[in-house]
Amino acid sequence: MTLPLLLSVFAITSICIPFVYLAGKKSPKAAAIFVAAIAVLNMILVAATIPEILHSTSHQYIETYTWIPTIIQTEFTLFTDGISVSIALISLILIFVASLYSINYMAGKKNLPVYYALLCMLSVGLIGVFLTSNLILFYFCWELMLVPAYFIVGEWGYRNSYKSALKLFIFTHAGAVFVLLGIGAVYWLTGYTDMLQAQTALMTAAPDIVKWVLIALTAGFAVKMAVFPVHMWLPDAHSEAPAPMSALLSGVIISAGAYAIIRISFGMVFPAVGVAFGTEFLHVLSIFGVITAFYGSLLSLAANDIKRVIAYSSIAHMGYIMFGLSLFPVALANGDTVLLASASAIAVVGTILHIITHAASKGLFFLTAGGVMHQTEERDIRKMGGLASKMPFSAVSGTIAALSIAGIPPLACFISEFFMFVGAFQILTVDSFYIIPTALMLIATVFSLAYSLRFISKVFLGRSKNELKMIEDRNGSHDENNLLENNGVVVNKLDAHIHKIVDVPNYMKFALALLIVLVVIIGVYPTLFMQLIQTVTFGPVV
Numbered sequence: 220m221t222l223p224l225l226l227s228v229f230a231i232t233s234i235c236i237p238f239v240y241l242a243g244k245k246s247p248k249a250a251a252i253f254v255a256a257i258a259v260l261n262m263i264l265v266a267a268t269i270p271e272i273l274h275s276t277s278h279q280y281i282e283t284y285t286w287i288p289t290i291i292q293t294e295f296t297l298f299t300d301g302i303s304v305s306i307a308l309i310s311l312i313l314i315f316v317a318s319l320y321s322i323n324y325m326a327g328k329k330n331l332p333v334y335y336a337l338l339c340m341l342s343v344g345l346i347g348v349f350l351t352s353n354l355i356l357f358y359f360c361w362e363l364m365l366v367p368a369y370f371i372v373g374e375w376g377y378r379n380s381y382k383s384a385l386k387l388f389i390f391t392h393a394g395a396v397f398v399l400l401g402i403g404a405v406y407w408l409t410g411y412t413d414m415l416q417a418q419t420a421l422m423t424a425a426p427d428i429v430k431w432v433l434i435a436l437t438a439g440f441a442v443k444m445a446v447f448p449v450h451m452w453l454p455d456a457h458s459e460a461p462a463p464m465s466a467l468l469s470g471v472i473i474s475a476g477a478y479a480i481i482r483i484s485f486g487m488v489f490p491a492v493g494v495a496f497g498t499e500f501l502h503v504l505s506i507f508g509v510i511t512a513f514y515g516s517l518l519s520l521a522a523n524d525i526k527r528v529i530a531y532s533s534i535a536h537m538g539y540i541m542f543g544l545s546l547f548p549v550a551l552a553n554g555d556t557v558l559l560a561s562a563s564a565i566a567v568v569g570t571i572l573h574i575i576t577h578a579a580s581k582g583l584f585f586l587t588a589g590g591v592m593h594q595t596e597e598r599d600i601r602k603m604g605g606l607a608s609k610m611p612f613s614a615v616s617g618t619i620a621a622l623s624i625a626g627i628p629p630l631a632c633f634i635s636e637f638f639m640f641v642g643a644f645q646i647l648t649v650d651s652f653y654i655i656p657t658a659l660m661l662i663a664t665v666f667s668l669a670y671s672l673r674f675i676s677k678v679f680l681g682r683s684k685n686e687l688k689m690i691e692d693r694n695g696s697h698d699e700n701n702l703l704e705n706n707g708v709v710v711n712k713l714d715a716h717i718h719k720i721v722d723v724p725n726y727m728k729f730a731l732a733l734l735i736v737l738v739v740i741i742g743v744y745p746t747l748f749m750q751l752i753q754t755v756t757f758g759p760v761v
Contacts, residue, residue: 224264225282225297225350232257232343239339243332250335251322257339258315261346265307268299269751278754280304281352293412298352301751302571306478307349309575310471312737313582314342317463320586320730323723324462324593325375334375337367341467348475352414354402357483361398364472365391368464376459383455390452394442398479401436405487408432414487421491429491433500437484443476444537447511454518457530462589465526469533470582474574477540481571485544490551497549498650505545505656509663512538516666520673525588525600528674529581532624535667536577536632542660543570543639546646546653566642571752573635576623576741580632583734584620587613590723590731591678600677607679610722614679616731623738625671626664631741636664 235257243250268280279300286295299307318338325331340363347360365388373384406412408428409420421429438449445453453473457465489497515535522528546566590613591606592598607614623630643657722728741748 222267223282224267225280225299226284228261228264228346228350229297229343232261232339232346236336236339236343240332240336243335247325247331247335248322250332251318251325254318254335254339254342255315258311258318258342261342262308262311262315265299265304265311265346265350268304272299272301272304272751272754278756286353293353293355295356296353296413296415297350298415299350301754302478302481303349305571305575305748305751306474306578307346309578310345310349311342312733313467313470313578314338314345316582316586316730316733317466320466320589320727321461321463322726324589324727328375330374334371337371338463341367341371345467345471345475349478354405354412354414354417354483357414357479358395358399358402361475361479362392362395364475365395368468368472371464372456372460375461375464378459379455380459383459386452387456390442390449394439394449397435397439397442399439401432401439401483401488404428404432404435414483418487418490421488424491426491426493426496429488430493430496430500433484433488433492436488437480437504440476440479440484441507441541443479444473444541445476445534446507446537446541447514447534450511450514450534450537453534454527454530457533457585458524458526462586462592465529465585465589466582469530469585470578473533473537474540474578477537477544477570477574480544485547485551489547494549497551501545501547501549502652505542505653508538508540508542508545509656509659510538511535511541512660512663513666514538516663516670519670520666523601524598525592525603525674525678526585526598528600528670529584529588532584532667532670533581535663536573536581536624538663539636539639539660540570540573540577542656543567543573543642545656546570546639546642549650564642565638566646568749568752569635569638569640569642572745572748573632573639575748576631576635576738576745579734579737579741580620580623580630583616583731583738584624586727586731586734587617587620590727591617593727594720594723600674603678604681605679606720609720610679612722612728612731616735617679618675619735619738621671621674623742625668627668629739629742631738631745634742634745 239250239253242253271280272278279298282297284295287293325334344360344363347363348357351357351360369384369388372387373381376383405417408424409417411417411420442449457468460468492500512535515531515538519528519531519535522531543566548564591610594610595603597603619630623632626633626636640661643653646653647657
């Protein structure tokens with residue numbers, strides 16, 4: 220008898236939402252630790268499915284429960300394979316880190332019991348997307364992510380927070396309409412609501428209809444990814460959200476769009492569209508990937524708001540992932556379940572691994588930026604500088620995050636980008652179309668390095684404008700507006716502010732340290748994730 224491991228993830232997290240709220244009424248710190256404990260328990264439950272994935276003949280772990288036996292005859296199916304378990308685990312790690320980080324970062328803010336309850340609710344929707352093969356349950360979790368995200372961004376954001384939250388809601392909900400249309404069409408064509416059953420049934424459907432299903436689903440998922448030109452919601456939402464939410468938005472939530480394309484668009488629908496359309500479809504994805512990568516990189520290079528620099532970087536890396544997705548084995552569109560159909564095709568491995576490495580690196584990047592803002596009360600990187608001496612731990616974490624995002628070895632994003640580009644060069648031998656997109660993507664990596672180095676130099680090195688102004692004032696050019704009296708002694712406001720800057724508190728340091736270790740370990744030893752990814756075979760079961 221199969222243990223209800225995945226059902227327990229849903230049940231425990233859902234049941235604990237009101238208890239997290241009640242714990243928060245007593246102590247916000249207790250609520251944060253409660254959410255972190257739930258994340259750890261869920262990690263254990265999800266990781267317990269790994270032996271079955273690695274050693275069973277199907278390389279899958281499935282739990283099936285009676286749900287709606289009449290009318291649509293659907294079952295409550297929970298499922299993991301090498302891809303879903305990897306992304307679910309990295310998501311749970313980020314939820315754990317974000318909750319601990321919030322102890323110091325959110326201290327003193329209003330309505331914290333609600334904040335932690337919403338964080339717990341967000342984890343239900345977020346993890347549910349990765350742990351089910353039922354399309355109805357998938358859509359329920361897909362939409363559930365949006366509700367707590369809207370309120371967290373709106374209530375605990377910085378400036379025009381509810382305006383940014385509304386933009387997040389409108390764009391992602393509009394994308395969800397296309398997802399719902401695609402799911403409805405799949406049920407109409409096949410009579411199934413389960414991905415694993417529908418993928419085989421779709422092979423007998425009319426390709427002219429299936430291709431529109433593929434377009435609708437991919438377009439809806441691309442909105443969540445924030446791929447150009449449906450990216451407009453991301454810079455505002457990510458830059459205005461509190462840092463823990465920014466880490467989840469950029470690290471996991473937008474990556475859920477990429478996962479959905481892999482799992483549903485490619486894993487379920489793509490094999491039924493035919494080679495001619497399948498090839499054209501992948502080529503179009505590669506073009507959007509290149510445009511998105513350049514657009515995000517150039518805006519990140521020009522931005523001065525510390526969180527917008529990282530937000531635009533997220534757009535750029537979704538371009539990398541979209542380009543990697545375009546390298547998907549077109550042989551599947553010919554019904555070939557052997558030739559290039561395995562996820563062991565190196566380009567597919569690199570792309571999926573990049574979802575994981577980007578999540579860890581970008582989570583670290585946003586949390587570091589949040590710590591800098593928290594300690595300096597400043598957002599403009601032009602007014603920063605020299606923080607390495609005042610915030611050495613944050614300087615280390617920010618440097619590691621930026622260099623990983625830039626693809627510098629031996630950090631996490633390097634290894635995934637390496638496999639992605641090696642796979643692209645392999646594809647060139649059978650499809651010359653990818654010569655130009657691959658060359659352009661290699662150029663885009665230079666811009667990634669440029670904005671990463673700019674971030675490090677502007678924030679942590681040199682001297683800030685405020686510090687230079689303080690030196691000028693000390694040399695006799697005093698501005699009366701910058702003077703204050705302290706115990707009868709007149710001092711410079713800028714002097715007082717600069718010297719009071721210290722590194723982030725301990726809980727924030729601990730959260731950053733965990734992600735630093737993760738980014739380095741994955742970069743040096745990505746074997747476990749690669750072994751899990753390589754167990755997956757796409758295409759209909761024959």
